[in-house]
Amino acid sequence: MTAYAPAEASERTGLSLDTLRYYERLGLFGPVERTPGGQRIYTEHDVAWVGLLVCLRNAGLGITDLQRFMGKLRDRANGNGDVVELLQDNRARLQSEIAKMTVALNVLDDKIAYYSKH
Amino acid sequence: MTAYAPAEASERTGLSLDTLRYYERLGLFGPVERTPGGQRIYTEHDVAWVGLLVCLRNAGLGITDLQRFMGKLRDRANGNGDVVELLQDNRARLQSEIAKMTVALNVLDDKIAYYSKH
DNA sequence: GGTTGACCTGGAGCGCACTCCAGGTCGGAG
DNA sequence: CTCCGACCTGGAGTGCGCTCCAGGTCAACC
Secondary structure, eight states: OOEEOHHHHHHHHTOOHHHHHHHHHTTSSOOOEEOTTSOEEEEHHHHHHHHHHHHHHHTTOOHHHHHHHHHHHHOGGGOSHHHHHHHHHHHHHHHHHHHHHHHHHHHHHHHHHHHHTO | OOEEOHHHHHHHHTOOHHHHHHHHHTTSSOOOEEOTTSOEEEEHHHHHHHHHHHHHHHTTOOHHHHHHHHHHHHOGGGOSHHHHHHHHHHHHHHHHHHHHHHHHHHHHHHHHHHHHTO
């Protein structure tokens, strides 16, 4: 399995070392493997997972949302219903967010037109 | 000209009284007229302006961006070129933001599909 | 074995955008 | 005139999401 040193994991995920450690500390992923000396070794799986986290974060989820998400994924004793629900809630939120931004885009276009024609 | 009491201005702009005062203090709009006793009277114009601010904020501009924007609008001695440029920069940013969120939406859909089929 | 740069920890600090507060004032209804 | 709820001020506090720091360890290379 491919493994990454912290610097490379950072580069691949686009997160700083600090943020990577921060997310791990919050339990958003990991725990990450270590060398005997204690240095982190990120696996392919870790990196992919963080990719999902970044994506959800881009979708506007806060840290606590992400924690809930992880929690749901971890105790899947009760099936995936909850996870799906959570995802769908956020899908809806994201979509309305996009709608809002699209409105903003139009307003911006209007303003540009307005200020362009002096 | 239509005028609004603080509470009504708050309702119309969707901002709290505190935020309205905060924006005014930062010079994002106003200064707002007062009664002889010192209570604020928001005009139609104020409310519309704040609407634009909210829109730009939705577009992802930070407070300092908004301040720069106001600055440019205020000393228009050198024409509107700068304003247009600023708006266009942010239009571009907003668009890429929307693109990013659209990607996130797709990922979310994938995940929903994945976790739905057990 | 020595050097050097990447990495470790726990905890403090930061920037943003509000939000809340105490203590006081305004002004319309009765 | 009295009451009371809406409003005023300056400044402190909050929550989020990192980011930085000191003081030390690790590990690859010469």
